[in-house]
C-alpha cells in the first residue's frame with residue numbers, strides 16, 4: 001500500500017525533494033505512525049514546527065472551534081483571533097508592530113521590504129545595500145533566496161534582488177568590511193539552522209548591534225527556526241542582551257498551521273511600510289491566528305521553556321557522550337532543543353538507518369545530524385532516541401569497512 005502511494009506521489013509531484021520512503025498517517029505525543037502502523041520517535045517535529053507534540057487536545061479543539069466559526073475574512077476587515085495574536089506576538093518578540101504572513105520565506109520578504117522602505121524614507125535613495133551571512137538560510141522565494149548564503153541555491157535563479165553583500169558569520173571584521181554609506185540592514189539567523197546549527201557568538205551579535213546603532217543600520221534577526229522557545233527563551237536573542245530592529249518568525253508559531261510574521265520596533269515602523277506598501281490575502285486569517293494564540297497559551301500553561309532548558313542540557317550531555325565514543329563524530333553544538341551532532345563524513349547513510357529503526361531525524365548541511373524535537377520531550381524520550389541512534393551508528397560503521 002505504502003509503495004503504491006509513493007509511486008503515485010512521484011508521478012504527480014514536482015521532484016523538488018528526495019523524500020524518505022515513508023507515508024505518515026497520524027501522530028500522538030512525540031510519536032508518528034506510518035500508514036502501516038509502524039511507530040517512529042520524532043526528533044524532527046516537521047522541521048522545528050510541531051513544538052507542542054501531536055494530538056494536543058486544547059490546540060485541536062481551538063482549531064475545530066475556529067473552523068466552525070470563521071476561517072477567512074481578508075485584511076479589509078478586522079478579526080478577533082488576529083487582534084489577540086498580534087498582542088501576543090508583540091509581548092513575546094519584544095517588538096511593537098506585527099505583520100502576519102503564511103510562511104517563513106514571506107516573513108523574510110516582508111523584513112527586507114520594511115528595511116528598504118525605512119532607508120528610502122530616511123534619505124530618499126533607492127540603492128541601499130543589505131549585508132547577509134555566508135551559510136545562512138532564509139527561504140526559497142526570490143528575496144529570501146537573495147540573502148541566503150549558499151551559492152548552489154542562488155545561482156540558477158539569478159539575477160536575484162541586487163545590492164546584497166555576504167560576510168562571514170561570527171566574524172565582526174568581515175561584516176565591517178562590507179559596510180558602506182548605502183548599507184540599510186544586516187540580516188542573520190540568531191542560531192544558523194540549515195547551515196549546520198551555529199549559535200551566534202555573543203561578542204559578534206553585540207558588536208553588530210553597536211555597529212548598527214552607530215550607523216543607523218537595521219538589524220534583522222531571522223528567528224524562524226530558533227524562535228518560539230526552541231533555544232530555552234521564547235526568542236534566542238534574549239540570551240544575548242540585545243534587541244533586533246526587525247524580527248522574522250514562523251515555523252513553530254502556528255505549530256503546523258501555515259503562519260509566520262515579521263515584527264519591528266516603533267522607531268522602524270514610523271518610517272517603514274504604510275497603507276498600500278504590503279499585503280497578503282491569507283496573512284493573519286482567523287484560523288491561522290487562532291493557532292498562534294493557542295500555541296502561546298499552551299507554551300505558558302505547559303511550562304515549555306523550563307522543559308527546553310532541562311531536557312536541552314540533558315540532550316547536550318548525551319550527545320557529548322557520542323563525541324567521545326565514536327571516532328567519526330567530531331563535535332556537537334547548539335542551544336536548548338536545537339542541536340547538531342557533527343560528523344567527519346556525510347550523514348545521509350545514517351539517516352536511512354535511524355529511520356528504518358523508527359527514529360525521525362534530519363540533517364543540517366551534509367555532515368551534521370539535526371535534533372529539533374517537539375519542545376515537550378522528556379529525558380526518557382532522549383534515552384529512547386539514544387538507544388536507536390547508537391544502534392544505527394554501530395550498524396552503519398560496521399558496514400563502512
Ligand SMILES: *Cc1c(COP(=O)(O)O)cnc(C)c1O
Nearest residue numbers: 103104105137138139193224225
Ligand atoms: C525554514 C526557514 C525559513 C523559510 O521558511 P519557509 O516557511 O520554509 O518559507 C527561513 N529562515 C529560516 C532560518 C528557516 O529555518
